[in-house]
Amino acid sequence: MARPRSEDKENAILEAATRVICTHGLSAPTAMIAKEAGVSNGSLFAYFEKKVDLLNRLYVDLKAEMAAAALDGIPTESDIRTQVFHMWSNVIRWATDCPEKRRTLAHLSVSDDVTPESREKALGEIAGVAELVERARQNGPMRDLPLDFVAALMTALADATIDDMIRNPANADRHCAAAFDGFWRMIA
Amino acid sequence: MARPRSEDKENAILEAATRVICTHGLSAPTAMIAKEAGVSNGSLFAYFEKKVDLLNRLYVDLKAEMAAAALDGIPTESDIRTQVFHMWSNVIRWATDCPEKRRTLAHLSVSDDVTPESREKALGEIAGVAELVERARQNGPMRDLPLDFVAALMTALADATIDDMIRNPANADRHCAAAFDGFWRMIA
DNA sequence: TTTCTATGACTGACTAGTCACACTTAAGGA
DNA sequence: TCCTTAAGTGTGACTAGTCAGTCATAGAAA
Structure with a gap:
């Protein structure tokens, strides 16, 4: 009506x-x-x-979009290292292709306006990523650590790598691969 | 007068x-x-x-304090791994002992109010840390990467580790050591 | 005609920074 | 030892501006 x-x-x-x-x-x-x-x-x-409601919605949406990008076109037939590298590259491509989304997400991630509920929701959105990390580390030296922690270490490395690539585009691909190699030595 | x-x-x-x-x-x-x-x-x-002036000053001061804590009591006679682990532990102890300083520093680090000049100044304050990282990685697989980048990866790992230790104090020491082991596999 | 959405001027709360005046310090003269 | 005075610092009410959120009115769909 x-x-x-x-x-x-x-x-x-x-x-x-x-x-x-x-x-x-x-x-x-x-x-x-x-x-x-x-x-x-x-x-x-x-x-x-409220403004906070917009902020929380935006946070969850951007996280979900990033997770979807991460899992796009994973070669499920290939070995696990290839699959994780594919995911790593996807995340990094998304971040460099959509710098505005990444920057806004960074602002939101450290904000107190984003509630624990929203963070929980976002964690649910990235379950697929976590599952891949689990398979990657299951026979490595980090097999007994909580998965959350290992995933957090990976996210931290990927984030620092993206920062570096943006600051220093000439060596972007080389640093991207080198950081992944380092990550792989760490967990596998 | x-x-x-x-x-x-x-x-x-x-x-x-x-x-x-x-x-x-x-x-x-x-x-x-x-x-x-x-x-x-x-x-x-x-x-x-101006308020920004206070913010910038606070940023540089806190960074300098953290760097000083990191280099406190380094056993210069010991092998390099022991020295870097000592530094790693120092940073993590400082962060867990002074959560307010760490949290405020985190707020400042992502702020646009902190000028590139202040960030440059802060970089100067942590030169000692960088020097130790340089010696640690000089024969490892990351020997050809820029030192800044390797240092950024270490900082990212340490930061994620501290977050985890605060959220999950029961396993703090174990995770602290495990993350350092991972970092060492990555660079050495 | 009903029931919702769309608009933008408006309100009340809040904040960085100012300013006129009060106060404190220390040097120098007696 | 005490007083005077120059040259600042300390204070907090105040200003000018900003912003989240509201509301009265207009207009669109059903």
Whole structure:
């Protein structure tokens, strides 16, 4: 009986928030996000009751998108090292292809506005990644450590590698491969 | 002939800022920092012209303190692995002993308010750490990579390890040692 | 006609930084 | 030893600006 809410507008707000937060940080005004999305200030609050709600939604969405990118086209017939390297490359390609998404995700990751519930949800989204890491380390020296911890070490290495690749594009591929080799010596 | 500016007050402001930013983030009001330091709002701006200046100073100070802690009591007679492990343990002890400083430093590290100049300065403060890493990797598989990159990988691993130890204190020592073993397999 | 969405000016709360005035220090003169 | 005075520091109420979130009104769909 009434005018339906538009999914396009919600997406426009989320995409605008990614762009604006990338450059202005989490203190980016909602008015700026709304303007960038081509939507009125008031409408933003129709789609997301509070600014924190928008932030939490964005965090989960970006994590899910990154996880989906990581698992894209994994060669399941190949040996495990090849598969994990494929995943490693996927994550790094996603991060270098979408620097705005990565930067915004980095802002969100360290924010207190992102609730433990959202972080839990995001952990669920990256289950596929964890499963691959589990198979990779199961006969290696880190086989008795909690999987979460090993996954965190991998994420830390990948993140530092991406930072380096962005700062120093000339050696990007070489450093990407070298860091993966290091990671593999560590776990396998 | 005039009343001298008090170094105690400056330190009180820096320490108060560490505590307040730890819990309230970088958006902590200057008024709150001044109150915590037992100093008037106006005085804070006598010691630090702008809020960013305080933030930058705090960043460099905390980095220097961490570097000093890292190099404390290195057994220079022992083999290189022992020395690097000593440094690794020092950093991790500092971080777990002063969680407020670490958390505030983490807030500052990702902030755009911290200028490249401050980051450069901080890099100078940790030169001793870099020198040790250089000796550790010089015959290993990462000998041809830039030292900065290898140091960044170590920092990333140490940081992820500290996060894990804080979340999961029961296994702290075991994970600390296991992560160092992994790091050593990676570089040596 | 009903029931919702869309708009943007507006509100109230908050914050970085200022400023006029009060106070403190130390050097120098008596 | 005490007083004067120059040259600052210390204070907190205040200003100017910002921002999250609201609300009255207009308009679209059913």
